Amino acid sequence: xxxxxxxxxxxxxxxxxxxxxxxxxxxxxxxxxxxxxxxxxxxxxxxxxxxxxxxxxxxxxxxxxxxxxxxxxxxxxxxxxxxxxxxxxxxxxxxxxxxxxxxxxxxxxxxx
Amino acid sequence: xxxxxxxxxxxxxxxxxxxxxxxxxxxxxxxxxxxxxxxxxxxxxxxxxxxxxxxxxxxxxxxxxxxxxxxxxxxxxxxxxxxxxxxxxxxxxxxxxxxxxxxxxxxxxxxxxxxx
Numbered sequence: 001x002x003x004x005x006x007x008x009x010x011x012x013x014x015x016x017x018x019x020x021x022x023x024x025x026x027x028x029x030x031x032x033x034x035x036x037x038x039x040x041x042x043x044x045x046x047x048x049x050x051x052x053x054x055x056x057x058x059x060x061x062x063x064x065x066x067x068x069x070x071x072x073x074x075x076x077x078x079x080x081x082x083x084x085x086x087x088x089x090x091x092x093x094x095x096x097x098x099x100x101x102x103x104x105x106x107x108x109x110x111x112x
Numbered sequence: 113x114x115x116x117x118x119x120x121x122x123x124x125x126x127x128x129x130x131x132x133x134x135x136x137x138x139x140x141x142x143x144x145x146x147x148x149x150x151x152x153x154x155x156x157x158x159x160x161x162x163x164x165x166x167x168x169x170x171x172x173x174x175x176x177x178x179x180x181x182x183x184x185x186x187x188x189x190x191x192x193x194x195x196x197x198x199x200x201x202x203x204x205x206x207x208x209x210x211x212x213x214x215x216x217x218x219x220x221x222x223x224x225x226x227x228x
């Protein structure tokens with residue numbers, strides 16, 4: 001699976017949009033981009049994933065560039081409860097049993 | 113709601129004790145589950161892949177005789193830390209995935225293991 005690069009930390013004011021970038025310049029055509037977050041002392045929580053098109057759900061939006069070499073996770077109105085480590089992971093979508101491999105992620109701090 | 117349940121959430125025990133952690137998939141069958149370990153201020157590290165009805169696959173550097181994995185049913189995998197020592201103290205997290213294609217992987221809430 002392709003590697004990803006994320007900034008180690010970011011701050012965001014409460015109520016503002018949080019835009020978390022991720023570079024995955026070696027992504028291949030059959031690899032999806034997944035986003036998870038981990039709130040302190042909890043297991044990772046699935047947020048969203050996508051292949052080419054932008055995706056939106058109740059938690060966030062995922063914007064993938066046309067060349068698919070980078071993506072941005074957008075939390076439209078960040079709250080204090082969104083403070084967490086956010087992981088961007090690229091993985092081949094197969095019917096096999098390939099686990100997610102976690103990098104260091106971005107520590108997002110939402111500030112009141 | 114939670115789709116993967118992990119129990120117990122917190123264990124404190126003496127050195128030399130064996131500790132069993134359970135991971136259950138709720139409302140779906142998981143032929144494969146994954147076990148991760150996380151030390152303070154570090155990312156999750158994959159320990160092993162648990163396969164229903166067959167032997168687990170361990171990552172390099174993980175002792176299979178130390179971390180016993182049993183996946184006897186499609187909804188339950190267990191991790192037993194045998195003869196635990198203080199260096200085994202960590203946050204253990206299990207995960208399961210719906211079968212097929214690009215389905216996301218879901219995680220339990222983790223088990224914090226403290227060995228005195």
